[in-house]
Amino acid sequence: MCMRERMNYKFSYFLDGMKPSEIRELLKMASTKGLISLGGGMPNPKTFPSDVLKSIMNDLIETRSAQVFQYANTLGVQETLDILPGYLEKTQGIKCLPENVILNSGSQQGLYELGKVLANPGDTIITEEPTYVGAISAFSANGLKMEGIEMDSMGMKTELLEERIKQLMKEGRKPSFIYTIPTFQNPTGYTMPLERRKHLIEISRSYDIPLIEDNPYGELRYYGNHVPAMRSLKGGEDVLYLGTFSKVMTPGLRLGYTIAPTEVISKFNLMKQALDLATNTFSQYVAYEYIKRGAIYKQVALNIDMYRKKRDIMVNALESEFNDGSIWSKPEGGMFVWLTVSQNVDTKQMIGEAIKNGVAYISGQAFTTKGAQKRSMRLNFTYGDDDQLAEGIRRLRKTFVKQ
Amino acid sequence: MCMRERMNYKFSYFLDGMKPSEIRELLKMASTKGLISLGGGMPNPKTFPSDVLKSIMNDLIETRSAQVFQYANTLGVQETLDILPGYLEKTQGIKCLPENVILNSGSQQGLYELGKVLANPGDTIITEEPTYVGAISAFSANGLKMEGIEMDSMGMKTELLEERIKQLMKEGRKPSFIYTIPTFQNPTGYTMPLERRKHLIEISRSYDIPLIEDNPYGELRYYGNHVPAMRSLKGGEDVLYLGTFSKVMTPGLRLGYTIAPTEVISKFNLMKQALDLATNTFSQYVAYEYIKRGAIYKQVALNIDMYRKKRDIMVNALESEFNDGSIWSKPEGGMFVWLTVSQNVDTKQMIGEAIKNGVAYISGQAFTTKGAQKRSMRLNFTYGDDDQLAEGIRRLRKTFVKQ
Numbered sequence: 001m002c003m004r005e006r007m008n009y010k011f012s013y014f015l016d017g018m019k020p021s022e023i024r025e026l027l028k029m030a031s032t033k034g035l036i037s038l039g040g041g042m043p044n045p046k047t048f049p050s051d052v053l054k055s056i057m058n059d060l061i062e063t064r065s066a067q068v069f070q071y072a073n074t075l076g077v078q079e080t081l082d083i084l085p086g087y088l089e090k091t092q093g094i095k096c097l098p099e100n101v102i103l104n105s106g107s108q109q110g111l112y113e114l115g116k117v118l119a120n121p122g123d124t125i126i127t128e129e130p131t132y133v134g135a136i137s138a139f140s141a142n143g144l145k146m147e148g149i150e151m152d153s154m155g156m157k158t159e160l161l162e163e164r165i166k167q168l169m170k171e172g173r174k175p176s177f178i179y180t181i182p183t184f185q186n187p188t189g190y191t192m193p194l195e196r197r198k199h200l201i202e203i204s205r206s207y208d209i210p211l212i213e214d215n216p217y218g219e220l221r222y223y224g225n226h227v228p229a230m231r232s233l234k235g236g237e238d239v240l241y242l243g244t245f246s247k248v249m250t251p252g253l254r255l256g257y258t259i260a261p262t263e264v265i266s267k268f269n270l271m272k273q274a275l276d277l278a279t280n281t282f283s284q285y286v287a288y289e290y291i292k293r294g295a296i297y298k299q300v301a302l303n304i305d306m307y308r309k310k311r312d313i314m315v316n317a318l319e320s321e322f323n324d325g326s327i328w329s330k331p332e333g334g335m336f337v338w339l340t341v342s343q344n345v346d347t348k349q350m351i352g353e354a355i356k357n358g359v360a361y362i363s364g365q366a367f368t369t370k371g372a373q374k375r376s377m378r379l380n381f382t383y384g385d386d387d388q389l390a391e392g393i394r395r396l397r398k399t400f401v402k403q
Numbered sequence: 404m405c406m407r408e409r410m411n412y413k414f415s416y417f418l419d420g421m422k423p424s425e426i427r428e429l430l431k432m433a434s435t436k437g438l439i440s441l442g443g444g445m446p447n448p449k450t451f452p453s454d455v456l457k458s459i460m461n462d463l464i465e466t467r468s469a470q471v472f473q474y475a476n477t478l479g480v481q482e483t484l485d486i487l488p489g490y491l492e493k494t495q496g497i498k499c500l501p502e503n504v505i506l507n508s509g510s511q512q513g514l515y516e517l518g519k520v521l522a523n524p525g526d527t528i529i530t531e532e533p534t535y536v537g538a539i540s541a542f543s544a545n546g547l548k549m550e551g552i553e554m555d556s557m558g559m560k561t562e563l564l565e566e567r568i569k570q571l572m573k574e575g576r577k578p579s580f581i582y583t584i585p586t587f588q589n590p591t592g593y594t595m596p597l598e599r600r601k602h603l604i605e606i607s608r609s610y611d612i613p614l615i616e617d618n619p620y621g622e623l624r625y626y627g628n629h630v631p632a633m634r635s636l637k638g639g640e641d642v643l644y645l646g647t648f649s650k651v652m653t654p655g656l657r658l659g660y661t662i663a664p665t666e667v668i669s670k671f672n673l674m675k676q677a678l679d680l681a682t683n684t685f686s687q688y689v690a691y692e693y694i695k696r697g698a699i700y701k702q703v704a705l706n707i708d709m710y711r712k713k714r715d716i717m718v719n720a721l722e723s724e725f726n727d728g729s730i731w732s733k734p735e736g737g738m739f740v741w742l743t744v745s746q747n748v749d750t751k752q753m754i755g756e757a758i759k760n761g762v763a764y765i766s767g768q769a770f771t772t773k774g775a776q777k778r779s780m781r782l783n784f785t786y787g788d789d790d791q792l793a794e795g796i797r798r799l800r801k802t803f804v805k806q
Contacts, residue, residue, distance in 0.1 A: 045469030053472070054464045061457045066448035069456070069653035105508045105657070109679040116544075121524070134680060141519075141677035250472035252684030254508070274544035276512040277537060280683050281655030 036392040038379040039360040041186070041335060044310075047303045048250045049295060056289040060282070068285045074272050075265065076103030076257075077284040083291050084257060091219060093232035094241065096259050102268045103279045107216060107244040107256030108134050113275070114240060114258070115142035117267045118210055119176035124168060126178040128156045130338075130367030130376070132186045132214070135179060146369045147175065153329065155182055155192030158199040165207055177210040177240075178203075182230060184217040184334025187367045187378035191332055197230050205235060214242045216256075217334035219300050222308035224332040231259060240264065245287050247335070248300050253283040307335075307382050310389055314381040317393035324402050328379075340364075340376040341400045347377045350399060359395035439795040441782040442763040444589070444738060447713075450706045451653045452698060459692040463685070471688045477675050478668065479506030479660075480687040486694050487660060494622060496635035497644065499662050505671045506682045510619060510647040510659030511537050516678070517643060517661070518545035520670045521613055522579035527571060529581040531559045533741075533770030533779070535589045535617070538582060549772045550578065556732065558585055558595030561602040568610055580613040580643075581606075585633060587620040587737025590770045590781035594735055600633050608638060617645045619659075620737035622703050625711035627735040634662060643667065648690050650738070651703050656686040710738075710785050713792055717784040720796035727805050731782075743767075743779040744803045750780045753802060762798035 060068045075081065081098040088094040104110045111134065119125055121143030127135060129148025139146055147168065149161045161178070168175060180200065182192035192200070204211035213230045231241040244256040258268065272278070290296050314337055318328050325342035339361075341347070348363035364373025379396075381389055463471045478484065484501040491497040507513045514537065522528055524546030530538060532551025542549055550571065552564045564581070571578060583603065585595035595603070607614035616633045634644040647659040661671065675681070693699050717740055721731050728745035742764075744750070751766035767776025782799075784792055 040474075042474055045473055048468055048472040050464050050468040050472070054461060057460050057464075058457060061453050061460075065451055065453040069451040069453070069655040070448055071443075071445055071649075071654045105679045105683070106681075108677075112678050134676070137677040141674065246474075251474045252472040254679065254681070254683045271544065273537070274511075274540040275515050275678065276508045276657065278509075278657070280508070280657045280686065282653075283683065283685075 035355065035358055035360055036384060036388045036395065037360040038381070038384065038389075038392050038396075039362045040380055040383055042380070042383045043247055043251060043303075043335075044306065044382050047299070047306065049290070049299045052290065052293070052295045052299070053250070053286060056286050056293070056295075057282075060285050060289065064285070068282050070281060072278040072281040072284060074269050074278050076101065076279060077281060077288065080284040080288040083288055087291050087296070088243070088259070092215070092229040094229055094259065095232070099262050100259050100265060102258050102260070102265055102272065103284055104256045104258060104272070105276055105279050106246065106251075106254045107214070107242045107258070108138065109272075109275065110242045110256050110258040111135050111138040111214070112141065113268050113271050114177070114179075114212055114242075115139045115144055117264065117271055118212075118240075119144050123176040124173040126161065126164070126175045126209075128180055128185065129370065130187055130364060130373050131179070132181060133362070133366045135214070136367070136369060139179075140369075144176070145173075148368060148370060151185070151188060151190060153190050154196055155185060155190050156180055156196075156200070158196050158203060161200070162203055165203070165209070169207075174207075175209055177212055179212045179214065180230075181214045181216075183215055183227065184220065184331055184336075186216070186334070187336050187362070187364075188338040189329040189331030189334055189336045190338075191224075191227060194227055197227070197233065198235075201230055201233060201235050201239070204239075210238070210240060211236075212240045212242065216242070216244045216247055218243070219248050220304060220307060220335070221333035222304060222311055222331075245283075245290075248296055248303070249287060249290055253286060254280060255283045255287050310381045310384070310386060311337075313386055313389045314379065314393065317390040321393050321397040326400075335380055335382045337379045337381060338376060339379055339396075343400055344375070345400065346374045348374070354396065354399045357395045357399045359392045359399065361396070438758065438761055438763055439787060439791045439798065440763045441784070441787065441792075441795050441799075442765045443783055443786055445783070445786045446650055446654060446706075446738075447709065447785050450702070450709065452693075452702045455693065455696070455698045455702070456653070456689060459689050459696070459698075460685075463688050463692065467688070471685050473684060475681040475684040475687060477672050477681050479504065479682060480684060480691065483687040483691040486691055490694050490699070491646070491662070495618070495632040497632055497662065498635070502665050503662050503668060505661050505663070505668055505675065506687055507659045507661060507675070508679055508682050509649065509654075509657045510617070510645045510661075511541065512675075512678065513645045513659050513661040514538050514541035514617070515544065516671050516674050517580070517582075517615055517645075518542045518547055520667065520674055521615075521643075522547050526579040527576040529564065529567070529578045529612075531583055531588065532773065533590055533767060533776050534582070535584060536765070536769045538617070539770070539772060542582075543772075547579070548576075551771060551773060554588070554591060554593060556593050557599055558588060558593050559583055559599075559603070561599050561606060564603070565606055568606070568612070572610075577610075578612055580615055582615045582617065584617045584619075586618055586630065587623065587734055587739075589619070589737070590739050590765070590767075591741040592732040592734030592737055592739045593741075594627075594630060597630055600630070600636065601638075604633055604636060604638050604642070607642075613641070613643060614639075615643045615645065619645070619647045619650055621646070622651050623707060623710060623738070624736035625707060625714055625734075648686075648693075651699055651706070652690060652693055656689060657683060658686045658690050713784045713787070713789060714740075716789055716792045717782065717796065720793040724796050724800040729803075738783055738785045740782045740784060741779060742782055742799075746803055747778070748803065749777045751777070757799065757802045760798045760802045762795045762802065764799070 231239040241259040364376030634642040644662040767779030
């Protein structure tokens with residue numbers, strides 16, 4: 001991937017607030033110095049199962065071209081809808097039926113649809129603080145007001161959540177839904193333990209507030225024991241669950257899915273007709289074969305091996321370089337480390353300096369609607385080459401000078 | 404494509420208002436009797452360039468898998484953005500730059516984005532009456548009020564349009580944009596001649612109301628002379644132009660594009676980040692190679708030959724069967740014939756009877772927000788086999804009994 005492409009990706013998150021002339025200057029420097037980007041959220045291209053996909057695609061074109069290139073139903077290709085429940089039961093213990101599934105153009109589309117279907121413009125909703133920048137974008141585009149609930153290393157603080165709900169209800173602002181990424185959260189990498197998940201479901205049920213569980217990284221665990229998805233727990237049958245093929249197949253084929261009660265699925269159906277008629281048929285058939293042939297399980301095992309090593313390189317580099325009172329998450333899976341530096345600086349203002357030093361990150365403020373998280377940043381460890389990861393952390397150290 | 408899939412596609416347009424038990428009954432009959440659907444808007448699967456796509460896909464995977472399977476920029480893959488202006492100049496005489504292009508997950512997504520970016524909920528906009536059902540769906544989802552302008556066989560009546568704009572402005576409801584499908588319109592098949600196009604541009608400019616030109620069928624002309632796209636005309640430089648690969652490559656790869664001034668493109672960029680982050684990377688690279696190798700021009704020539712014949716079969720069958728004062732369009736291109744029967748019936752109420760007779764259509768009311776067009780229906784001639792088309796019209800005749 002050329003530098004131009006890499007730099008343009010989610011460009012605004014890096015460089016928000018800078019003048020075009022400054023950006024051009026930085027870009028020039030970055031492209032001559034060999035920028036190491038820890039900023040994006042991309043899988044490593046070495047995880048793309050190219051040979052398998054090539055073989056699947058050839059088979060599909062030779063045997064079913066009239067179907068795989070035609071429009072699909074808005075909810076999805078039937079074979080793909082049919083095979084997903086088995087995959088979800090095997091990997092997440094989730095029990096659902098094909099009629100509980102809608103296939104989306106990436107799970108970003110699922111987030112947009114949820115914001116549109118479950119809430120009205122002006123409504124209040126609950127997120128983690130900090131939370132996924134794409135969720136902020138999807139919910140903001142629908143005119144929703146986000147109330148972020150503080151996290152610790154066990155995820156959203158559910159005691160705080162309950163207090164906040166009570167307070168909001170007093171103000172006549174009962175939240176329309178609660179949005180959480182309980183496993184290897186984006187941006188922090190934290191995972192919510194079982195007990196807190198149960199508490200969250202209990203809160204959702206007793207206050208009658210729908211709960212959205214976004215689980216894009218659930219398959220990518222490198223250490224520790226599996227924590228069950230909330231959708232798989234007793235009482236979690238109505239949890240709205242988002243999954244994706246971006247991290248277990250490829251992101252470029254743009255395929256995600258939402259699991260929901262059938263009455264919500266029919267609202268998604270209407271909504272998606274307006275949004276883009278239907279998801280890419282070819283991608284859906286490819287994903288179907290990818291699961292059916294069992295290739296997904298083999299590839300995920302390879303991804304885990306590769307990413308575990310990269311995670312260790314980054315965490316170890318942080319331990320060597322940032323032992324000055326800075327703190328960072330030690331994720332058991334997923335794609336991100338959350339670093340909070342000990343210096344009293346604004347990481348957003350420091351991004352120019354970092355790029356001069358040849359490293360990019362996304363500053364904490366991108367993940368909040370409050371302007372908080374100033375001393376924090378999100379670091380991605382899946383995209384870079386092994387030696388780039390350690391060097392990237394050294395360049396960060398140069399940027400955030402030890403005091 | 405199996406019957407179940409064919410029937411589910413845009414199911415609601417066929418059977419809106421019927422009870423589930425009635426629908427089940429009809430479906431049972433349809434699947435035993437061999438339903439001929441003139442209802443969908445699908446290209447014929449024989450037009451899918453499977454061999455070319457297979458060869459392109461294999462080449463892409465062998466040489467560029469790290470790129471073609473990765474996330475793309477939100478605006479699109481650079482190569483595809485770069486090649487489209489040349490294609491548009493060659494086929495439509497449109498002059499634009501890569502920075503005027505955004506690639507979408509089908510042009511349906513372009514419609515949704517336009518409705519979101521160019522207008523606010525509650526705003527009034529102008530469409531043709533009748534108009535594309537997907538546009539109604541996209542604009543309704545954004546809370547827009549549609550004012551339909553009556554058409555004749557030369558498209559939207561621009562004299563009426565101007566009167567209506569004046570009236571709306573008096574009421575303080577200046578339209579936020581004008582939406583037109585000037586070439587082989589959906590659902591009518593009518594084409595707006597050059598003089599009226601110039602008038603429409605003049606109106607758009609003098610009242611300062613943005614003009615959207617949706618041109619999904621522009622490449623598919625079977626008779627008559629090319630009428631220039633409004634975007635290609637003098638004064639039409641600010642026209643927002645929608646195009647698609649669905650009818651010249653395949654619909655299942657979900658790829659469309661919008662041409663717009665750069666300041667509008669940057670709003671689309673933000674919007675699309677919220678909607679689905681980026682369009683399918685693989686589809687974009689495939690489309691790039693499909694143009695670059697010249698395969699698109701060869702395939703379109705083949706499509707035109709096939710569809711011209713199908714159009715003739717349908718128009719001839721209507722001439723034999725419906726010579727009772729019924730009227731229908733004789734499209735010079737595109738995919739649809741618009742039939743208005745002489746009987747004083749509601750085609751929506753007749754759909755059950757039609758399916759009993761083994762034929763389906765979409766009733767006129769699907770294409771209007773006014774409940775008008777009751778005696779009309781849209782007939783598709785691209786999807787069915789040649790012998791099905793004539794038989795379908797005979798079954799329609801049985802349904803709308805000659806009086």
